[in-house]
Amino acid sequence: MKRKNNLIFGGWDVVDLASRFGTPLYVLSEDAIRDRCREVQSCFLKKYENTHAVYASKAFLTLAMCRILETEGIGLDVVSGGEIYTAAKAGFSMEKLIFHGNNKSPDELRLALEKGVGRIVVDSENEYDILEGIAEEVESEADILFRVAPGVDAHTHKYIATGHTASKFGMPVLGDGITRIVERAMTSRFLHLKGFHFHVGSQLKDNMSHLMAVNVLLDLISNVRDRSGFLTEELNVGGGFGVPELPGEDPVKLSDFIDPVMERIISGCEDRGLRIPQTIIEPGRWIVSEAGITLYSIGLLKEIPGVITYVSVDGGMTDNPRPALYGALYHGVVANRMDEKASMKVSVVGKCCESGDVLIRDLEIPSIKPGDILAVFNTGAYNFSMASNYNRNPRPGLILVSEGKADIIVERQTYEDLLRGETIPEHLK
Ligand SMILES: Cc1ncc(COP(=O)(O)O)c(C=O)c1O
Structure with missing residues (x-):
């Protein structure tokens, strides 16, 4: 030919x-992946203080991918024992892992504790009970976040929308469930609550849902401070940044997506008299698609x-x-x-x-x-x-x-x- x-x-x-x-x-083009990681560095990590970025490994994970990410200074979001195992085998620093999932098994939670995974994102009060029991049993401490369903309907296919109240992921903001579990975590010997996480959906072409979710989360953060005295150190705003599907569509620029989110967090914290928490993002598709x-x-x-x-x-x-x-x-x-x-x-x-x-x-x-x-x-x-x-x-x-x-x-x-x-x-x- x-x-x-x-x-x-x-x-x-x-x-x-x-x-x-x-x-x-x-x-797979290694340069294209590295270019996106570098955009995360310049448009987010270096641009804003006290930030952290993890790649959502469900999008694509192999041993070689772990090596590329680690050399680019990006952490990993994992959702299974298999993803933790892959990262460990690639020699990835375990403290740079954030462990998600709506039904982590006791064995997976044990593995996360044993490996010293950086953050475990607790999806429900039931999971909190199980994790606390295992942490006590193995006498291991862990830093945790609570996943919140902010009640925001993202504009994407319903199979990849995750932030609405009826979502199978996270704890709804309605009612006093979150305040109750925050108060429990404040006295836990083994689990150290750092803050909150949301992920509103995937393949999003605009940041409307993120902006709405930030408002909801900042209200929650200020409520738990007023009611329980809990001071939030970290706010993880998930991933979901979209990519063009057909010719002629423009690529989504990270700064177009994330700058307004950061502005909203900074001004929202000022308005509520809150300290600005560390902000974490979790792009998957946008890095590798x-x-x-x-x-x-x-x-x-x-x-x-x-x-x-x-x-x-x-x-x-x-x-x-x-x-x-x-x-x-x-x-x-x-x-x-x-x-x-x-x-x-x-x-x-x-x-x-x-x-x-x-x-x-x-x-x-x-x-x-x-x-x-x-x-x-x-x-x-x-x-x-x-x-x-x-x-x-x-x-x-x-x-x-x-x-x-x-x-x-x-x-x-x-x-x-x-x-x-x-x-x-x-x-x-
Ligand atoms: C918790 C969490 N973070 C990040 C992502 C990454 O989404 P995306 O690949 O759309 O960036 C997902 C995707 O389902 C997720 O569930």
Whole structure:
């Protein structure tokens, strides 16, 4: 294939990458991730005093990703024993971890205490009881935050909105539940309450919900000070900063999102006579989404005249479940025909046995042949981390690219990997 027609990503001809590493293939640009981490440094950590940033590892986590983040001075938000384990194996500083989750198991809480995770974000009073019991039993102290559902409805898909009162995450601000648990924590020997956390939702294109949530939280912080004398040291405002989905949409600038939030916190504290707490952010998608693409080989073309044309690729909802799960939008190009004009409108479908396995609808592409390479953009977040083995499809390999380097950081699964851990009981042999 002629090089001049090919898509270049992260300094590499992606058609060469596809033939060298096979498809489907996740490709991640190390420079793009580092650029976003540096924007967090310049537009937040260095710009505002007493701030901290953690990356929400649910978006994408591997050992290599931990190393990149640690060298960029960004901490980690984790939500499971597996994520804690991965960070520990990568040699990540445990005090830079913030442990979230609405149903952490006793074993996961024990692991967090044993590893000395920096903050445990307690999601409910029940979880508080369990954590306090374990901390007493193992005689281990922990710094904690309380997760609050601020009663704010974020403008995003309902599956990724998390700040409303009926959310499964956090404690509602209504009633006196939070004051009660704050008072309990103030006398705990093992759990040290530092403050509060909220996360209103994901893929947010504006900061309206964050601003409303800050108002709610500052009222709460001033109420607990007046009623119980509790002085809040930390306010974690979560993540959720969006990324563009389709061509022509502008990237979300971190400062456009976060400056008004910081102004609101600073002026809101002044108005209420509060000390400004340490402010923590937790971006996931915004750091890694645009740093990733997925390469597929195009297979069969099916034209239903006057109705629809399907282009099938060798992956699908197994490596990117988001379109099937909540209608997420993606854009792609035929990577080896970059200078050819679009001549047809197609739906790109995967190979799974579900009619909903549609990666992109109405994509305009040039005339194609089986074996051409389709590159889908913006797949760095919530693709690899949400992938499955549905239909016993092995998961794609994952390579990290930068100038002159293309390293496999996750091996492509083999059929043998699919059988790992399976046994046939004696009576079935
Ligand atoms: C507690 C918490 N923090 C941060 C995030 C990161 O969200 P995003 O990837 O949209 O930035 C999430 C996402 O679900 C979350 O639950």
